[in-house]
Amino acid sequence: MKRRRAMAVGNKRKSISSQILASILVSAIYPMQNFPIMLINAMLAPFSFLLVITFISHGTLLGVAIIGALVMTTVSAGMALQADLSHFKNDIRLQDMVVSSPTSAIVYIIGMGLSELIYFLPNIIILAILAVIFMNLTATAVLTIAVVMTIMFIFSITLSFMLSTLTVDIIQSWAFTNMVSTLLSTLPPVYYPITYIPMPWRYLAYLSPTTYAAQLAQSAAGFIALSPTNILADWVILVVVAIVMLIIGVKRTRWREP
Amino acid sequence: MGRLVCDKVTKVYGKGATALDKVSFNVPASGIFALIGRNGAGKTTLVRILTTELMLSSGKATIDGVDVTNDPSTIRDMVAIVPQEARLLMWTTPKQFILAYLLYRGYGYKEAVERAAEAVKRVKIEKFADKQSQHLSGGTKRKALVAAVIAAEAKILFLDEPTTGLDPISRGELWAMLNQLKKDHFIFLTTHYLEEAERLADMIGIIEDGKLLAIGTLDNLRKKVKHEYSVRILQKGINVRLREGEVVTGLDGHRQILTTEREANRISQGLIKRGIRFSSSPISLEEIFYYLTKKSIDIADEEKEGNGGWQ
DSSP: OHHHHHHOTTGGGOOHHHHHHHHHIIIIIHHHHHOTHHHHHHHHHHHHHHHHHHHHTTTTTHHHHHHHHHHHHHHHHHHHHHHHHHIIIIISOHHHHHHTSSOOHHHHHHHHHHHHHHHTHHHHHHHHHHHHHHOOOOHHHHHHHHHHHHHHHHHHHHHHHHHHHHOSSHHHHHHHHHHHHIIIIISSOOSSOGGGSOTTHHHHHTTSHHHHHHHHHHHHTTSSOOOHHHHHHHHHHHHHHHHHHHHHHHHHOOSSBO | OOEEEEEEEEEEOTTSOEEEEEEEEEEESSEEEEEEOOTTSSHHHHHHHHTTSBOOSEEEEEETTEETTTOHHHHHHHEEEEOTTOOOOTTOOHHHHHHHHHHHTTOOHHHHHHHHHHHHHHTTOGGGTTSOGGGSOHHHHHHHHHHHHHHTTOSEEEEESTTTTOOHHHHHHHHHHHHHHTTTSEEEEEESOHHHHHHHOSEEEEEETTEEEEEEOHHHHHHHHTOOEEEEEOSTTOOOOOSSSEEEEOTTSOEEEEEOHHHHHHHHHHHHHHTOOEEEEEOOHHHHHHHHHOSSOEEOHHHHTTSSSOO
């Protein structure tokens, strides 16, 4: 027993905050510091849609597009995680080094998730400033949008982590990224109200959890009118989908390969 | 220091491919243990099982009495690994990478910074410590990876083919580093460079097609081959009368005689008299490996039976 303690020198100094910081450093701070062009790339997708929608609608959908960009930023952050995780696991084998270290899967994913949030923080700050300038949001609307963004973030990082652990190659990962991107960002009416989608195509949009998130955010900001029953149904669907994703993620994720 | 014990460790992958087949050994967890084998022999699979990255299908493995399957968190405090294809992140410097790895190991930021600075000095890459890895040579990157696991203070280091792709000088520097490290670490090294195992390892295991063929010190392995000496004839078409031993053809096409020291001396004297170029030495790990795996050796039984006068 004494011998075992002597070899297990790491026990005493296991620090979860250090382990989270490690992920933030390798996945956000160092890339931003050493390769800032990646930061611009991260900002392009949500802002390009925002601009297109604003121009096409002659400015009438600016508010909806800002909210859409906020929601999509968190979804994009979660989706970007999949590529980073796959790169760390399959290309440079950093994840192998982490798996055989005192860092647990949950601490790793929290750190990686936070790193993506930090990466996308400039987007969120700029969009929040635009929202303050161009929109008149109530405290309830701000809270609703924040909660919706958080749920979508949890959903997308769980999905990303699960998919990344199942892939063995970055090319496989790209295939999943495209599928997830279609599900979470192309189908749902994030930058415009769902009523802009003609029937029966609208039903397709309801396949994506982002649709419910967007509806709740747009309703809270006063851009669309939803009945209390619809609002409740949207919340229930969004929360249930996120919880189911978490459960599937926990069960299907492979930290230690079988 | 304890022992590394594998008891009938078997790994069958999803599609029924057996990567490890009842691998059993019991070695002291000290010095350098080198596991040698060809590509796909099962080396990496065993390393991944022992470092808790991969579950075994059956059998049991323990390090210092700690069960790898049932107590992975204790094992993870004890071990650190440089995986076979590990690379530095393109946008990090060696110092940044080592710092991040130490944070993953649970060190506080300040201590991790100090340790990272010491680690780059220890592996003599301080000149490159703050350069982004995309501007570094393969050798420097590899040393940075090794520096990270050294700095972690894990007592058991798994280095999966650490010198693959390195130039001879970088390889030599890494060998020197490992020779220093083995004084206070147990190093589990996999390699397909037999010279590397011969030079570094205290114990050597030979694995082929998921089966452990032999394990022991180099001297032990020599005994398993039953031949102590090798005489390599460097000219073609030379006939030698052999009293004991075996004639084989190495990968380079040269005829080799595996035999006793006395017989090797006798044959050597004969070859010298005839002015034939040859080399004679104690049997090398390479020869032991070829002999045991029987993949690259053409045992010339037919010739011993009278074709060409080799008897």
